[in-house]
Amino acid sequence: MATDLQTKPAGVGRPRQMLEDERRAKLISAAAELFLRKGYHATTVEDVARCAGMSKKTVYQVFSGKSGLLDALLTDWFAPYTVPIDSDGRSPKDVLTDVLSRQVNFALTERQVAMLRLLIAETSCSGEIVSALERQGLGRGKGALEQWLAAQAALGLLKIDNAEEASSMLFFTAVGDFLMELLLRIRPQPTAEEVNARVERTVAAFIYQHT
Secondary structure, three states: OOOOHHHOOOOOOOOHHHHHHHHHHHHHHHHHHHHHHHOOOOOOHHHHHHHHOOOHHHHHHHOOOHHHHHHHHHHHHHHHHOOOOOOOOOOHHHHHHHHHHHHHHHHOOHHHHHHHHHHHHHHOOOHHHHHHHHHHOOOOOOOHHHHHHHHHHHOOOOOOOOHHHHHHHHHHHHHHHHHHHHHOOOOOOOOHHHHHHHHHHHHHHHHHHHO
16 A cells, blocks of 8 residues: 555654655656656556555645656756856856766766657657647757857857757767667667767867857
């Protein structure tokens, strides 16, 4: 029988918000595990509740339902790409190398690739995932890299006509064939050294073309 965390004693002096945050995080983690293992459509709210050790009622107290869990999961998934970029006195080349290295290494982790594989497989048969992507990912506005490139162009530090196009080109050139081969399961995980070398070449070519 599932155990509802609400029935457990909170402990003396333990903030209620901490308990709610922990419960939310545990539900998101359980949903991610099940979505990746069973698929989004095959997973039920009851499955998530059981995996998290909570009641179905508790799930609905925290989220609107399975779609709410997906929204929260995608928000976490896109979070590294939305953190504002601070130049902090560094050159555009150094900033881009740092940001792209972190973003691309994150995008190529086993968990991120598995999530992308899931979305590709299930998007074609459901408008629910497409809507969630628009709400929590693709539709949330400009990414941090695009915003930073636009700011550099406005300052005259980079010659860029279309920041959205430039940010996409930078990211996908840096990701290169690594991502496609990982999605197809035809190569092992690239090392950080391999990824960073690709990023450095990508940034060098970009800076040469846009300064």
